[in-house]
Every structure is written in structure tokens, then in C-alpha cells.
Amino acid sequence: MNAVTDETPLCLSETGGGVATVTLNRPDARNAMNIPLLQQLVAALKGAREQGVGVLLLKAEGPAFCAGADVRSDDGTAMGRPGLRRQLIEEACDLVEAFPASVAAVQGPAVGGGWALAAAAVVTLAAPGAMFRFPELRLGFLPPDQTVRRLRAAVGPAAAFRLLVADERFTGDDLARLGLVDVVEAADLGHRARRLAEQFAAAPSDLVQTLRTTLTT
Numbered sequence: 001m002n003a004v005t006d007e008t009p010l011c012l013s014e015t016g017g018g019v020a021t022v023t024l025n026r027p028d029a030r031n032a033m034n035i036p037l038l039q040q041l042v043a044a045l046k047g048a049r050e051q052g053v054g055v056l057l058l059k060a061e062g063p064a065f066c067a068g069a070d071v072r073s074d075d076g077t078a079m080g081r082p083g084l085r086r087q088l089i090e091e092a093c094d095l096v097e098a099f100p101a102s103v104a105a106v107q108g109p110a111v112g113g114g115w116a117l118a119a120a121a122v123v124t125l126a127a128p129g130a131m132f133r134f135p136e137l138r139l140g141f142l143p144p145d146q147t148v149r150r151l152r153a154a155v156g157p158a159a160a161f162r163l164l165v166a167d168e169r170f171t172g173d174d175l176a177r178l179g180l181v182d183v184v185e186a187a188d189l190g191h192r193a194r195r196l197a198e199q200f201a202a203a204p205s206d207l208v209q210t211l212r213t214t215l216t217t
Contacts, residue, residue: 010034010037010041011023011024011040011041011043011044012025012061015048015051017201018055018202019056019057019200020044020045020053020057022045022056022058023061024041024061024065024066027064029070030062030067031060031065031066032068032070032072033088033089034072035085038085038092041088042088045095048099053099054099054100054101054209055099055102056099057103057105058096058103058117058118058121059104060107064110065107065109065114066110066113067109068112068113068115069085069089089113089117092117092120093116093119093144096120096121097120099122100205100208100212101122101200101201101203101212102121102122102123103124103196104125104193105125105189106132106172106181107189108127108131110131111133112134112136113144115134116143119147120147122212124181124182125189125196126176127186127189128171128183130171130172130181131170132175133170134163134164134165137164137165138167143164148160148164154178159178
């Protein structure tokens with residue numbers, strides 16, 4: 001793997017076959033969300049939607065999907081700029097959810113905002129080694145409102161409360177039992193995620209959007 005330099009994009013984006021592929025590209029920091037990565041992520045997602053692309057494939061470079069918010073300094077302070085970072089995380093989650101169809105491929109840890117980002121996708125595929133955790137409350141933050149609503153709708157208030165508050169490490173198998181992810185062998189994860197995104201893209205986009213709206217309202 002090539003080292004990430006100051007000139008290396010922290011978020012990669014390409015479009016083809018009706019699918020926008022957006023890749024977190026800060027593997028040396030476990031794709032932790034600092035301000036520059038989040039700004040590039042938001043720009044990539046907005047760009048794909050402005051082009052009229054209806055299907056998103058969200059993935060990440062390296063062994064981790066996303067270690068969550070980078071609480072190291074973005075501006076020389078101990079916690080950086082948490083207000084701006086939270087705003088950008090919530091905007092990114094809203095943009096992911098705005099796609100009529102989306103697939104997140106989670107190959108490793110997805111923590112805090114990283115889990116929120118994956119949870120915003122219609123379908124999350126997870127490798128057996130994936131780990132999910134929400135440490136936000138222990139750090140003095142609330143999870144994104146959209147994530148709270150989505151988990152509550154998916155698993156009910158009691159299970160959602162445990163996922164968000166207990167600060168436990170959940171495996172892909174744990175979340176599969178709740179219907180939140182599908183577990184896929186690591187060697188097949190990229191291929192399966194791409195194939196599913198292409199299957200979504202083959203359907204009429206207006207009908208996909210209508211069906212998505214019906215299912216979520």
C-alpha cells in the first residue's frame with residue numbers, strides 16, 4: 001500500500017454504470033474522520049447526487065472501515081473542532097441516506113461516526129472481522145440524530161438504546177442477528193458489494209426512489 005501524503009486525496013470518488021463509488025482513503029489513520037476527510041467526503045457525495053447518480057457504493061482503504069471522529073487536533077486544541085466535525089458527519093450521513101439505493105462494505109472496525117456512516121446505507125455488508133461500536137456518550141457527545149432514528153426503526157428502542165449507550169463491541173454476526181448487516185467472507189466482500197450495487201443500478205431509478213420512500217415513511 002502506498003503511503004498517504006499531503007497531496008493524496010482523503011476520499012476517492014468515481015462513477016460508472018450508474019454507481020458512484022466513494023472510498024475513504026486515510027488508511028494510515030484507520031480512516032478516522034478529520035475535517036479535511038469529511039469535507040472531501042461531503043463534496044464527493046454531493047457531486048454524485050448532482051450528477052443524478054442513484055446508487056452509492058461506500059467503502060474504505062486499509063484494514064479499518066473508519067475509526068470514527070479523529071479527536072486529535074484539527075486546529076491545535078485537544079478535541080479539534082467537534083462542532084464542525086459533528087455537522088459534517090451528520091451532513092455526510094444525510095447525503096448517504098439521500099441516495100435511492102446504497103451499499104456500504106465494512107471490512108473492519110466501524111466506530112462512532114464510521115458506524116453511523118455505514119448505517120445510513122440501505123444495505124451494509126460486513127466481513128467476519130468487522131467490529132462496530134458507538135463510544136460517543138462516553139466521550140461526551142450524542143450520536144447523529146439520523147442514526148438514532150434509523151436504529152430505533154430497525155431494531156426497536158430497547159435494542160437501539162443498548163447499541164448506542166453500552167459502548168460494547170459488536171461483531172458482524174451480532175448485528176446480522178438484528179438484521180442490520182449481512183455477513184460476507186472478507187475475500188468476497190468487494191465483489192459482492194459491487195455486484196449488489198450494480199443490481200440496484202439496473203432497476204429503474206424512479207421506481208427505486210418510489211419504493212425507498214414507501215419503505216421508509
